[in-house]
Amino acid sequence: MQSLQTQTSIPVQLSSGDGTKSVKYYEKENFNVNYRMLFSKNEADELFHQLESNVDYYSGDLARIKMFGKWVNIPRQHVAYGSNGLHYKFSGNTIPAKPWSSVPCLQQIKDRVESVLGVTFNFLLINRYANGMQYMGEHRDDEKELESDAPIASVSFGQERDFTFRHKDCRGKQKKRSDVPKITHSLQHGSLLVMNAPTNKFWYHALPKRSHTKNPRINLTFRVMKE
Ligand SMILES: O=C(O)CCC(=O)C(=O)O
Numbered sequence: 631m632q633s634l635q636t637q638t639s640i641p642v643q644l645s646s647g648d649g650t651k652s653v654k655y656y657e658k659e660n661f662n663v664n665y666r667m668l669f670s671k672n673e674a675d676e677l678f679h680q681l682e683s684n685v686d687y688y689s690g691d692l693a694r695i696k697m698f699g700k701w702v703n704i705p706r707q708h709v710a711y712g713s714n715g716l717h718y719k720f721s722g723n724t725i726p727a728k729p730w731s732s733v734p735c736l737q738q739i740k741d742r743v744e745s746v747l748g749v750t751f752n753f754l755l756i757n758r759y760a761n762g763m764q765y766m767g768e769h770r771d772d773e774k775e776l777e778s779d780a781p782i783a784s785v786s787f788g789q790e791r792d793f794t795f796r797h798k799d800c801r802g803k804q805k806k807r808s809d810v811p812k813i814t815h816s817l818q819h820g821s822l823l824v825m826n827a828p829t830n831k832f833w834y835h836a837l838p839k840r841s842h843t844k845n846p847r848i849n850l851t852f853r854v855m856k857e
């Protein structure tokens with residue numbers, strides 16, 4: 631797997647393979663993220679088609695989050711799958727996991743991720759972005775229900791979109807520092823991005839709007855939840 635981390639503490643440019651953009655980062659800032667292609671173009675096309683045909687996204691109360699005390703609809707679609715009884719709590723809401731078997735291709739994708747990483751995942755959050763106006767704001771995947779030492783494995787299908795990382799001390803008007811660069815990395819159709827511990831303690835990530843982009847993207851994040 632292509633590592634985005636090196637032994638140096640100065641910012642470097644690294645090619646992440648397969649013609650993707652290079653990234654900049656500081657190794658000493660606890661950034662530990664890997665990126666690689668996981669599926670061939672044909673496999674990814676087929677899986678994207680199956681996900682589009684079979685995934686049933688949550689609606690109503692299960693598709694809302696609390697922002698600054700107000701309930702708002704999420705600017706995308708989402709749904710969760712996982713072991714019996716698991717729930718995901720975030721932004722004021724709690725969403726239950728549907729059984730893995732509800733969508734046949736999920737097991738195939740899970741098996742591929744697990745065989746590459748040697749980690750068994752018990753929870754999956756799927757997000758669907760209908761076009762570039764749909765997005766996910768800056769956040770950390772640091773919910774207390776997650777095993778904090780386990781990686782989070784993010785598989786992307788469909789429209790290629792930028793993904794950004796920003797160090798926690800370099801955000802907002804009152805930011806403590808401005809010496810750690812923001813990282814932007816493009817997530818390709820059929821790719822796997824792995825956020826290893828302790829990245830999510832130190833870095834926020836986001837999928838920003840790209841208004842010129844018209845096509846849908848589906849993202850699957852496999853996680854390890856405490857049972
Ligand atoms: O769609 C993406 O790539 C980001 C998903 C994400 O950050 C999340 O599900 O927590």
Ligand SMILES: [Fe+2]
Pocket residue numbers: 769770771835
């Ligand atoms: Fe996230």
